[in-house]
């Protein structure tokens with residue numbers, strides 16, 4: 005693959021390569037926010053490379069170090085040095101599917117007041133998705149998704165909040181505006197447009213240039229989570245700092261706010277947000293699942309780009325993989341992560357504690373040329389699935405109900421639609437008892453934004469829901485902590 009070459013600018017003195025690239029507006033994923041722990045910010049020096057730091061020795065192989073590969077966040081380069089960027093630019097994310105509920109792809113809704121073309125947006129921490137909608141017909145003209153290039157400042161909301169508090173808010177705001185323009189261009193509408201913006205609270209704050217200072221410190225108060233206008237944009241309402249407009253939008257898109265029976269919505273994004281309830285009351289929670297289910301913090305992880313491993317089957321110790329678009333394997337995305345862990349468990353190549361067979365301990369299990377799954381990756385999945393599952397159990401308990409009284413479980417998120425439910429249940433991410441009532445719904449946040457574009461009454465329903473819903477805090481909950489530890493284990497396999 006042709007690698008992009010960059011020359012370090014003359015003004016980069018004393019800066020890390022990562023800081024210098026950021027200053028030059030060059031995208032480089034930095035999932036750990038430059039802490040030297042994720043190993044994603046790889047560059048190769050074409051000339052002499054500086055001596056590696058300890059963190060680089062830990063994350064790079066001796067051969068890579070010998071080849072001049074270094075971590076951009078750990079290394080300083082003299083002005084004028086020539087580098088190759090080894091981390092791919094992942095613009096071409098597969099367009100995400102809107103949920104089938106209410107048929108927003110093909111069923112024109114009630115008309116809003118706007119005529120012409122407008123955009124509905126889901127601003128996710130990892131991925132930004134956009135649908136162009138023709139008004140007043142409400143017809144969805146096209147949907148596209150791309151990487152949120154704010155990943156240059158960290159993979160999760162905590163790193164972004166911290167970067168914003170360290171003077172990077174402006175750069176991140178510019179980054180998201182560029183991403184929105186990129187998506188409009190992809191959809192054949194490069195000019196400005198009225199937009200309805202769903203997304204998590206931090207992403208909405210960064211978009212509007214609002215201070216993130218209070219988002220990161222107790223009592224975690226957002227600056228503005230009401231339904232309001234920001235220039236040409238309508239910002240959809242959220243519930244709190246950690247339960248944002250994305251879940252509110254999803255609640256209304258799925259119809260939980262009007263349901264007579266108790267339903268559950270689980271949004272498997274970088275924040276595991278979830279809600280339970282019906283028209284008589286809704287309870288929400290958010291867990292720091294981390295980006296593992298979106299391919300983040302996974303050694304060969306990638307977003308849902310062509311070539312991402314999205315399906316895995318292991319037979320006789322050999323992996324057979326399916327990739328997005330049938331392209332050559334380029335990494336592993338969220339669905340592939342879940343499938344790999346399930347297959348390793350089912351085949352006895354990993355035990356319930358997450359320990360890989362001896363022969364794969366050092367280099368990981370090979371999935372495809374250049375794509376391996378390591379013990380550290382399994383740990384990331386354990387943390388993520390334990391957070392989601394424990395959060396869900398606490399939510400159901402706190403609502404005062406049980407599995408028997410839940411009518412429906414909507415599974416949302418960028419990969420919600422394509423998630424293999426059987427495998428998700430098989431690794432303990434979701435409860436087996438609810439399997440027959442689960443429905444994958446794709447990007448429910450985006451679907452809600454489309455609804456709000458079509459019909460202002462939907463946005464008002466969201467505002468009403470956001471004001472009436474309650475939130476149960478999971479951090480500090482003893483029950484959650486206990487369940488979290490239990491949920492770190494994988495379910496025992498039949499026949500063991």
Ligand code: FES
Nearest residue numbers: 034038040043077
């Ligand atoms: S190791 Fe450099 S950004 Fe994570």
